[in-house]
Amino acid sequence: MGAPQVFDASSSYPSPAQSSWPSTITRKLIRALIACVAIHFILSRLYYANSHLDQSLPEASESQIVAQDEVVPEPQSTLYPPQQFPDSSTNTLANSQHNGDVWRPWLVAVTCTAADAERRAMIRASWMKLFRDVPFDGRFVLADPGPYIESVAEENKTFGDLIVLDHVRERDLVANEVKALELFEWLVDHRIRYTFVTKIETDVWLNARRFWDKFLEPRISNETGQIKANARRTVIGELAYSISQHFAFPHEAMYTVSWDTLEWLVRLHDAYPVVTWNDRAVTALMLKGKERSQFVNFRPTEKFAYEDADSRRDGTAWARERTHPESPRHALGNTEAIVVDGLKTTEDWFKVAVSFDEKGMKERPPRLDPDPIPPFSLRWSDFWYMLGMPGRYESRFRQIPDSIWSFEDGDWICGGIWNLGKTKAGYVDA
Structure with a gap:
């Protein structure tokens, strides 16, 4: 027999130095992860914490304007002298309210610049044409065209769908901010009356069919032989929150006002x-006038910004399986979509456009193959969402702090001015 084999423990087990370093690194990684989670949670809570309702705005005289929370005492200079626009087609607009026997009680006003001719052509040829059986008038609202005055005049001769506010200078500091309010004044001055008026931007796809069927037609009555809104002082849009100004306002991409609200805002x-910035002017005016309005709120699935990174990445606008429909930004996930904004590129515009027909949004087709791996930014957000921190996926409604809500006489009031009715969210059931 050979010599007995001696068991060498050192050959079977790693030394203490060898065995401790993986566990040490693991503990450090766990501690770092916990610290990151805690910091992210604290920062996300502080983002909305301690919010208060500061509704004070700088005072201005009758000859001054408050813009961006600062008094602007003098008009801003422009690079071109203002010119009188030849015709804003007021007769065409007034006559278009009757199309045969169809009364058009709804004006959709697309605010744009004179240089947006290509985008106006896209809008005319897409949702305005697709939903032409819906009783609305589609018009484009421009400020002073400046150097584009001749081309804009020719465009208006061809289509007759431009409203040119030539007293508003496009390059002024306040041009974009006052355009919607100036449009309201223009309609009142020209005695062109609608039951509802929608202000919308050029990067928005509007499902006019569903908006009319669900939100407008139920709010119109014809009992006396005259079409009118059956609810007083109504604003329809998505309620958003301004952290800098500490108030809630209808998101600027698209909102709709009843005619009595329009006259009252004028x-x-x-x-x-x-x-103030964008269409927060509506809220600012209501706060100054200490007025209230009914507010009908969009669901996040009804109004949202399109995010191509959230799509299936197959050349369509359909959402991936793990989409977050409550997020302010996502791809097309169901048939509820009414307002899809953020369509800055022509590619995104047509991706969304082909997802609709004259009846509204199409059904999302099933996907046979697994979704591709999304970009890292979405995977990172998905990770925090699984840990209970929605971050970018938190809806605009949930971003409104509790401190500006009140419950009065059975109704929920936001910011002291928006009455959302019996339910806090103010949504409309299908």
Whole structure:
């Protein structure tokens, strides 16, 4: 027999130095991950914490305007002298309210610049044409065209769908901010009346069929032989929150007002020359005038910004399986979509456009293959979402702090001015 084999423990087990370093690194990684989660949670909570309702705005005289929360005492200079636009087709607009026996009680006003001729052509040829059986008038609202005055005049001769506010200078500091309010004044001055008026931007796809069927037609009555809104002072849009100004406002991509609300805003605008960023001017005027309005709120699945990274990445606008429909930004996931904004590129515009027909949004087709791996930014957001921190996926409604809500006489009031009715969200059931 050979010599007995001696068991060498050192050959079977790693040394203490060898065995400790993996566990040490693991513990460090766990501690770092916990610290990151804690910091992310604290920062996300602080983002909305301690919010308060500061509704004070700078005071201005009758000859001054408040813009971006600062008083602007003098008109801003322009690089071209203002010119009188030849014709804004007021007769065409007034006559178009009757199309045969069809009364058109709804005006859709697309605010744009004179240089947006290509985008106007896309809108005419897409949702305005697709939903032409819906009783709305589609018009484009421009400020002073400046150097584009001749081309804009020719365009208006061809289509007759431009409203040119030539007293508003496009390059002024307040041009974009006052355009919607100036349109409201223009309609009142020209005695062109609609039951509802929608302000919308050029990067928005509008499912006019579903919006009319669900939101407008139920709010119109014809009992006396005259079409009118059956609810007073109504605003329809997506309620959003301004952290800098500490108030809630209808998101600027698209909102709709009843005619009595429009007239009332015109009176407030005459009394209080207040203008703030985008269409927060509506809220600012209501705060100055201490007024209230009914607010009908969009669901996140009804109004959202399109995000191509959230799509199936197959050349369509359909959403991936793990999409977050409550997010302010996502791809097309169901048939509820009414307002799809953020369509800055022509490619995204047509991806969304082919997802609709004259009846509204098409059914999302099933996907046979697994979704491709999404970009890292979405995977990172998905990771935090699984840990209970929605981050970018938190809806605009949930971003409104509790401090500006009140419950009065059975109704939910946001910011002291928006009455959302019996339910806090203010959504409309299908």
